[in-house]
């Protein structure tokens with residue numbers, strides 16, 4: 031995974047850090063940058079979030095006498111030197127310069143300063159940042175070892191850096207032809223003022239501003255700096271300076287590329303007074319709903335819906351990962367209840383193993399907040415080859431998945447920064463509802479306006495004590511029936527990913543087929559019951575848990591009598607909406623429960639350990 035950026039212009043450190051902050055959703059195991067100054071490299075590396083790198087760079091700006099021990103200049107890349115070097119002589123200047131930077135999600139090699147990017151050529155005069163996985167790196171590394179090359183770390187990326195002696199377009203071309211796998215790379219050299227770049231299967235974008243030039247994993251890095259950007263295709267490479275940008279295609283021909291407008295709607299990057307992005311984003315579900323109501327009345331979107339409706343299909347597949355997969359389950363449920371055709375949903379990483387019947391009569395609906403998730407993208411490409419029609423529902427309208435689809439429906443949720451997906455899930459479900467209504471030829475705007483009035487984020491005086499209690503458990507189960515089971519799955523994922531509490535979701539009726547053996551007084555079971563038709567059966571399953579000593583928390587929109595009320599340790603009331611909206615109404619408070627529990631446990635919910643927001647490796 032990882033996020034990469036290259037920048038030429040003034041205030042290079044600040045601009046690289048600002049870019050890395052935007053890319054941090056791609057990983058935060060370590061961050062690093064190299065700046066070329068007077069034919070030397072200044073290197074900064076730190077473990078953990080970009081904040082740590084920023085502190086290192088800022089400290090150096092404010093009071094270099096205190097020194098930043100890990101700054102490396104010239105050829106001193108050895109780790110002990112990295113730790114001990116006194117950098118008093120390397121004063122920071124905020125003049126024109128160029129540099130590259132990286133935020134890492136570790137794949138090959140442990141989280142360490144040695145494995146932190148940028149990586150360097152043997153002579154240490156070429157520096158590289160890389161996103162992706164080089165599948166043949168071991169073969170290449172063995173060849174280099176035989177030639178006497180030394181490696182300081184374990185990464186596949188360092189191998190690419192070591193393949194380059196002198197950086198120019200020919201050596202870049204020769205190098206990338208040797209690589210198998212996925213890569214977006216940006217390189218600089220001590221000997222010239224260009225950024226060199228290449229892309230294969232990992233996203234990479236290029237932009238030229240008035241007084242700067244940039245290459246990055248995500249065009250959001252260009253906001254405020256350039257009006258347009260170029261999107262690179264697989265196999266393309268090139269170089270950029272302040273004067274010119276040159277692109278080569280995969281056949282090594284110089285090509286003209288068409289720039290796209292940098293149209294960033296719904297951008298809001300501040301916490302705006304909230305303690306974390308996650309809680310802000312849960313509340314932003316309301317704004318997402320407003321954005322959707324507005325945008326889905328525009329002709330541009332209605333045309334897309336019309337085209338989807340006109341394409342003949344007799345099978346529909348919903349495909350996504352994690353939370354997006356759960357949104358797909360909601361989509362499947364919406365469609366199943368309305369159309370008499372074959373409908374399936376699948377986790378993207380398992381999709382190709384199932385040998386589904388996919389052909390030109392299939393509509394494959396891909397759900398992805400980022401539009402870059404590797405497993406989902408791979409399933410999308412598989413479906414394309416089979417001739418299916420591809421619809422992507424995404425928060426990222428310029429993403430690779432959006433570009434590779436026949437149709438793209440935006441979810442208009444605005445940038446989601448917290449790793450745990452919240453408003454995007456909500457917005458995906460809303461768009462799936464719209465799709466169903468449109469295909470049925472029914473109005474969707476009025477029901478959505480009503481939902482807006484009924485949205486229920488719950489009472490923190492009820493949710494916080496429950497979260498406090500929940501934080502003391504090691505094991506939590508979530509149960510429900512029908513759509514409540516899907517809500518249970520999503521709530522369970524949210525809880526485990528940001529609180530590190532073991533949690534699992536089950537269909538209520540499944541408990542007695544095995545898992546009931548785990549129930550005792552040390553287990554909390556969260557019961558989701560918002561469907562009148564299924565309510566009594568779910569309550570009976572809850573009582574079976576109570577009888578075995580388990581603790582119960584109920585999330586319901588259905589009134590309870592006194593006897594039933596007494597069986598539950600906690601009852602959380604949810605505002606009733608039309609039944610179809612209940613899963614997305616209910617998840618709001620369950621997301622908040624996960625959030626409050628993480629905060630009580632002292633975990634930063636925006637950056638849970640071992641995870642990244644955008645998962646660009648299979």
Ligand code: F6R
Nearest residue numbers: 352353354398399400403450451
């Ligand atoms: C969980 C979560 C992940 C993502 C999954 C897919 O809170 O955020 O499960 O939903 O990694 O990501 P996208 O939607 O970007 O394809």
